[in-house]
Amino acid sequence: MRFATFTQGESTERLVGAVSADGSSITRLDIPIEQARKGVLALIDLAGKGEDLSKLSGPSLSMDSVVLAAPIPVPRRNIFCVGRNYHAHAKELSGSVFKANNADPAAWPIVFTKFPECVVGPKDNVVLPGAVSNQIDYEAELAVVIGTGGKNISRDDALKHVFGYTIVNDVTARDVQMRHQQWDLGKSFDTFCPMGPWVVTADELDGTNTRVRCWVNGEPRQDGHTRDFIFDIPALIETCSRGITLLPGDIIATGTPAGVGMGLTPPQYLKAHDVVRIEIDGLGVLENRFI
Numbered sequence: 674m675r676f677a678t679f680t681q682g683e684s685t686e687r688l689v690g691a692v693s694a695d696g697s698s699i700t701r702l703d704i705p706i707e708q709a710r711k712g713v714l715a716l717i718d719l720a721g722k723g724e725d726l727s728k729l730s731g732p733s734l735s736m737d738s739v740v741l742a743a744p745i746p747v748p749r750r751n752i753f754c755v756g757r758n759y760h761a762h763a764k765e766l767s768g769s770v771f772k773a774n775n776a777d778p779a780a781w782p783i784v785f786t787k788f789p790e791c792v793v794g795p796k797d798n799v800v801l802p803g804a805v806s807n808q809i810d811y812e813a814e815l816a817v818v819i820g821t822g823g824k825n826i827s828r829d830d831a832l833k834h835v836f837g838y839t840i841v842n843d844v845t846a847r848d849v850q851m852r853h854q855q856w857d858l859g860k861s862f863d864t865f866c867p868m869g870p871w872v873v874t875a876d877e878l879d880g881t882n883t884r885v886r887c888w889v890n891g892e893p894r895q896d897g898h899t900r901d902f903i904f905d906i907p908a909l910i911e912t913c914s915r916g917i918t919l920l921p922g923d924i925i926a927t928g929t930p931a932g933v934g935m936g937l938t939p940p941q942y943l944k945a946h947d948v949v950r951i952e953i954d955g956l957g958v959l960e961n962r963f964i
């Protein structure tokens with residue numbers, strides 16, 4: 674199923690729904706409003722209590738009549754993010770952000786986080802931070818959404834903990850990222866995590882075998898495949914849950930393919946009015962304007 678968070682009309686009240694197979698309509702799921710405010714996170718919690726989500730129903734609405742929000746508008750805590758997870762991307766940035774850590778790319782994943790408050794919706798604007806940084810870059814990524822939590826999850830069990838998948842743009846201020854050793858500041862500016870358009874459940878999408886593409890103003894920039902991960906999804910779940918209890922609704926952004934703006938010669942950073950479009954096969958499109 675494809676679960677989305679949305680608003681309708683002038684109301685800012687968040688609702689949750691199931692998107693039709695052709696994407697033309699959305700069934701508003703009848704759950705209490707205080708739960709619906711949490712978006713798809715509420716459905717993950719209900720599933721954890723044994724609720725059969727396929728039994729939820731409500732009125733069918735035209736997709737044209739709703740505004741999609743990020744499926745998990747305010748994550749419970751920071752988003753786990755993986756750096757350097759496609760071989761070709763590791764190579765393109767081997768002289769810059771991965772320099773200090775590039776001796777053995779297969780040893781351990783690089784993991785950092787983005788603040789929950791930087792999440793915005795699938796069509797929302799991303800705000801360039803003015804004088805704070807003029808090296809703003811895009812990163813198209815498949816994001817894993819955890820269903821059942823757990824600690825010290827083995828790679829053999831890992832995929833059983835996946836509720837579904839969504840798309841994120843891991844927007845990055847390159848100069849700030851490189852300045853501080855730790856990447857969180859340069860990755861967490863307000864609006865720097867567009868997410869959506871919805872969560873596709875793990876029974877409908879094989880996240881280990883899908884294509885991730887990105888365009889800037891219609892120009893192709895990234896074209897990768899999750900088969901080319903250095904660390905596969907089970908390895909990432911195993912790593913993030915080592916000594917840390919993963920919670921239902923936790924998000925793991927799996928890294929970006931080659932073709933980021935910093936890797937171009939000369940580098941091409943984002944400027945006002947640029948539109949970044951990310952498409953993942955079997956998932957949908959995330960398209961955001963930078964202002």
Ligand code: MG
Binds near residue numbers: 812929
């Ligand atoms: Mg990234």
